[in-house]
Amino acid sequence: MVRILSAGDTALTVEFGETAERRLSEAVLALDARLAASRPRGVVELIPTLRSLTIHYDPCVTSAAELSCTVEPLLNGLERQPLRGRRWVIPVCYSADFAPDLKEVAERSGLSPKQVIDLHTSVDYRIYMLGFLPGYPYMGEVPQQLRLPRRQSPRTSVPAGSVAIASMMTAIYPLESPGGWHLIGRSPVRLFEAERDPAVLLAPGDRVRFAAITRAEFDELEKKSRAGSWLPTAQEVES
Amino acid sequence: MTSALKVVAPGLSTTVQDGGRVGWRRLGVPVSGALDRVALAAANVVAGNRADAAALECLYQGPVVEVDADSVRLALAGTGASLEVVGADGAPVQRVGALESVTLRRGARARVLVGAGGVSAYLAVEGGVRVAQVLGSRSTYTRGKFGGLNGRALAAGDALPIQSAASERGERRLPGVSFAPVPAVRVTLGPQDDHFTRDAIAALLGGTFTVTPASDRMGLRLAGPRLAHAKGFDIASDATVTGAIQVPGDGQPIVLLADGQTTGGYPKIATVISADVPALARIKPGAKLAFRAVTVAEAEAARQALERDIASWPQRLERAAADTDSERLLEVNLISGVADAES
Numbered sequence: 019m020v021r022i023l024s025a026g027d028t029a030l031t032v033e034f035g036e037t038a039e040r041r042l043s044e045a046v047l048a049l050d051a052r053l054a055a056s057r058p059r060g061v062v063e064l065i066p067t068l069r070s071l072t073i074h075y076d077p078c079v080t081s082a083a084e085l086s087c088t089v090e091p092l093l094n095g096l097e098r099q100p101l102r103g104r105r106w107v108i109p110v111c112y113s114a115d116f117a118p119d120l121k122e123v124a125e126r127s128g129l130s131p132k133q134v135i136d137l138h139t140s141v142d143y144r145i146y147m148l149g150f151l152p153g154y155p156y157m158g159e160v161p162q163q164l165r166l167p168r169r170q171s172p173r174t175s176v177p178a179g180s181v182a183i184a185s186m187m188t189a190i191y192p193l194e195s196p197g198g199w200h201l202i203g204r205s206p207v208r209l210f211e212a213e214r215d216p217a218v219l220l221a222p223g224d225r226v227r228f229a230a231i232t233r234a235e236f237d238e239l240e241k242k243s244r245a246g247s248w249l250p251t252a253q254e255v256e257s
Numbered sequence: 258m259t260s261a262l263k264v265v266a267p268g269l270s271t272t273v274q275d276g277g278r279v280g281w282r283r284l285g286v287p288v289s290g291a292l293d294r295v296a297l298a299a300a301n302v303v304a305g306n307r308a309d310a311a312a313l314e315c316l317y318q319g320p321v322v323e324v325d326a327d328s329v330r331l332a333l334a335g336t337g338a339s340l341e342v343v344g345a346d347g348a349p350v351q352r353v354g355a356l357e358s359v360t361l362r363r364g365a366r367a368r369v370l371v372g373a374g375g376v377s378a379y380l381a382v383e384g385g386v387r388v389a390q391v392l393g394s395r396s397t398y399t400r401g402k403f404g405g406l407n408g409r410a411l412a413a414g415d416a417l418p419i420q421s422a423a424s425e426r427g428e429r430r431l432p433g434v435s436f437a438p439v440p441a442v443r444v445t446l447g448p449q450d451d452h453f454t455r456d457a458i459a460a461l462l463g464g465t466f467t468v469t470p471a472s473d474r475m476g477l478r479l480a481g482p483r484l485a486h487a488k489g490f491d492i493a494s495d496a497t498v499t500g501a502i503q504v505p506g507d508g509q510p511i512v513l514l515a516d517g518q519t520t521g522g523y524p525k526i527a528t529v530i531s532a533d534v535p536a537l538a539r540i541k542p543g544a545k546l547a548f549r550a551v552t553v554a555e556a557e558a559a560r561q562a563l564e565r566d567i568a569s570w571p572q573r574l575e576r577a578a579a580d581t582d583s584e585r586l587l588e589v590n591l592i593s594g595v596a597d598a599e600s
Contacts, residue, residue, distance in 0.1 A: 023448035026528030027556030029498045031448045038493040065283045065496040067520055072496035074282070077531065077557040078564050148285040149494060149520025152401050156494070192285075193401065212391050212403035218284040 020045075020093055022086050023070075028062075030082055031072045032089060038068040038186060040159060041097075043146040046071045047223045048099040049092060058088045066222040067147040068156060103223040104252040105142065108190070108207055110181050110228045111236035112138075116204035119169075123183070123200050127163050137161045138202065139228045143188060145220055153192035153210030153218040157226055160188050172198030179204045179240075181228070192218075203228075206239035207250050214246070225255065260326030261416035262382060265366060268320035273386050273405035273417070274379075274515075276309025278394035282519045288499060289396040289404065289515050292474060292538035293377050295567065296334040296436050300381035302570045303332035303358050303431050305424065310385040311395035313411070315378045319369025320411060322380075324361045330383035330423040332358040336436045336539055337372020340380075357430040357577050358383075360423045375436075377538045384420030398516060400475070428577035431570055438539040441549040442529055444502065445556050449492065449524035453504070457484040461502075461526055462550055466510065470542040474516040477537050479546065483508035484526060494522045500529035500537075512537060530556035532563045 023031040032049060034042040043066075050066045053073065060080025065072040075085055112120060112135045124131045143157035150156075160183050168184045173196060176182070180191045182199035191197060192210035205228075209219050220226070231239070242248035264271075274297065277290025291297035291314055298308035306312075313320065315335075321343075333340045333355050340353040343366045353359045355378075361367060371378045388395050388406055397405025406415055450458060466481035490506040497503065501513045503523040512529055513521075514537065529537065530551065540546055551559075 024445055024528070024553050025448045025496075025498050025525070026445055026500055026530060027553055027560055028531050029496075031495060033448075033495070036493060063280060063282050065519065067495040068493050070495045072498070074498070077560045081557050082553045147494070147520060148283065149496075150285065150518055152281075152284065152286040152398075154285050195400075210401075212401065212408075217392055218281075218286070222283060 022089065024082060025072060027077045027082070029072050029074045030085055030089070031070050032093070033070040035069050038146065038158065040144065042069045043144065043158070044101060045096045047101050048096040050222065051099065051101070052092050053089075056092070058085065060085070067149065100256050101223055102254065102256050103221070103225060105225040105227065105255045106220065106250050106252045107227050107229050108205055108250045109231040109235065109239060110139075110203040110205045111231050111233055112203040113233045113236070116180070117202045119200035120202045123164065123166060123202055126166055129163060134164060134202065135230055137164055138183070138188070139230055142225045142227050145222050145224045145226065147222055148218070148220070151191070151193055151195055151210070153220065155189055155209070155220050155226070157188045159186045166200060168198040169200060172196055176201065177204065178208070179206060181205055204236070206236055206243045206248070208243055219249065224252075259416075260419050260421040262329065262386075262419050263323040263325045264320055264411045264413055264415040264417070265323050266321040267411040267413055267415070268315050268369065269318035270316040271320045271411040272314050272397040272399065273311050273388055274314040274396045275311040275394055277515065278392050278396055278398070278404070281392050282496070285519050286392060286401070287398065287516050287519055289398045290394065291379060292515050293379070293436070293535040295535040295563070296377065297379045298567050299356055299431060299434055299570065300332050300334035300379040303334070303356050303429055303574065304330055304381035304383045305358075305426055305429070306381055306383065306385055308567055310381065311388065312379050312381040312386060315369045315371055315380060316376060317371060319371050319378055319380075321366055321368045323366045324363050325416065326363060326419055327422040328360055328362045329419055330358050330360045331367060332356065332381045333369060333378055334381070334436065335371060335378030336375035336438070338375060338378035339370045339372070341368040341370055342366070343368055356434060358428045360428065375539060376541050382419050383423055387418040387420070400516060429574040430577040431574055433573070434570070436539055438544070439533055439536045441547045442536065443533050443551045443556065443559065444527040444529050444548050445553050446527050446550055447525070448528070450526055452486055452488050452492070452524035453526050454485045454487045457486070457526065460484055461510070462548055464547070466546045468540050468542050468544050468546060472542060474514055476514055476517055477512040477540070479510045479512065481509070484510060486524065490523060492522055492524050494520045497521045497525065498528060500531060500534045501525045502527045502529065514538070530559055532556070532559040
């Protein structure tokens with residue numbers, strides 16, 4: 019059941035459910051698209067997350083009561099709305115020195131490291147939300163065999179570009195930061211560059227497919243990426 | 258020659274902040290900006306700027322800056338804060354109170370004194386601090402290492418770009434505006450108050466909490482009665498707002514501030530109303546804090562009243578009594594020797 023929750027006097031959260039699952043994310047993104055198109059008075063920002071859409075508003079222009087009345091009729095038929103987005107192919111090097119947790123993930127899943135890589139690159143992921151760090155994409159859903167809870171103790175420093183998994187989600191660290199997910203590879207892509215246009219490469223609703231590359235390919239792309247002369251490719255798609 | 262405010266001593270945690278970086282939260286970029294945007298607005302209005310112009314946010318211990326421009330008009334805001342204008346030898350020359358502008362010539366130095374009762378002070382510069390905008394704002398986001406001056410707090414030797422000279426408008430003061438901490442911070446319950454026991458809600462609204470030293474620009478970490486979860490403390494992440502009171506497994510609340518993460522996986526029992534968020538930046542570690550509940554409609558009305566008040570400030574400015582004194586001050590600095598050596 020959809021609930022409209024109060025998040026103070028500057029935001030409402032439209033909650034579609036309490037769990038992270040694709041069905042809920044699709045409803046969130048559909049409502050996000052509807053509100054972005056209709057731009058109700060006083061709406062400042064829309065934040066899609068795994069299971070809810072938070073609508074930031076200016077309380078000097080509109081009110082929670084008025085906005086709730088605007089939002090309620092938009093909740094009908096969300097599941098039938100096609101979602102537009104981009105499909106990215108992002109290269110990942112799964113070489114052992116970039117993947118300190120690959121062996122453990124393989125052991126705990128009863129797979130070989132090669133099978134882990136094959137599974138991780140076997141599906142299209144959808145970006146459910148960006149959060150935690152600028153440009154940090156929560157992408158789902160990771161194949162069942164690879165789902166593990168977060169690490170018991172987070173690392174104090176995870177290098178930028180690290181590709182990680184935790185439960186049903188996979189992500190790429192945009193910046194060097196602490197982190198508790200399992201590190202299984204590294205991508206030369208820079209997801210966040212404050213001075214670049216666009217500063218943030220991926221957006222909610224985009225799809226991502228990982229492609230395994232060799233260490234030599236990584237080194238070459240990394241060099242180009244640093245120089246600002248390489249970005250992964252994307253196609254507009256609809257689903 | 259570029260005009261600048263040179264950083265002689267950086268203070269404990271001084272950053273460039275403006276009204277914030279709005280519009281990027283969906284991509285994981287927090288709003289940042291001044292923790293106390295009311296004090297920022299007051300300092301800016303007195304300096305002759307827009308309320309949300311970029312200024313220096315000084316936490317706990319203020320910086321010492323030196324004028325490397327023909328002249329500069331400064332204005333400070335903050336509980337008990339004052340500006341000490343010092344000569345080249347470091348001896349105190351003149352104390353200028355908060356919410357009163359002063360114009361300094363090349364070579365003069367100003368020390369920001371964060372009041373004994375306060376945590377934060379905002380030093381506005383006429384024309385604003387002219388660092389480059391990143392994603393539409395000059396605010397520093399230190400965790401992301403961008404915005405402000407090279408994405409970090411100020412360091413000795415830094416030079417902050419400013420306009421070349423103060424305007425002829427004269428000195429101003431803003432009477433009748435105070436930045437006292439509020440006795441009971443107003444909250445609205447939710448979005449996840451149903452994740453907590455009734456006792457936890459009663460403890461939040463009836464208890465007293467202490468601000469701990471682990472607090473920073475990301476969040477105010479409180480210690481007090483344990484707020485018990487009714488359905489576990491791990492939720493599938495959803496969006497957060499500034500002022501959200503999230504409660505991790507230990508039951509000790511964290512109020513998210515300007516640099517808080519845009520999404521989070523802990524339930525949020527209540528949300529500090531936007532009119533009271535600025536006051537959170539005025540509470541010292543070790544000080545006590547209480548909460549009281551209001552309705553969303555009351556919170557919206559409080560915010561509207563605050564915005565009307567801020568909008569009235571430019572009309573309420575008075576000519577500063579020190580306007581004539583500042584002529585004397587300028588002369589002191591002109592004959593200090595430093596000005597001669599550098600002009």
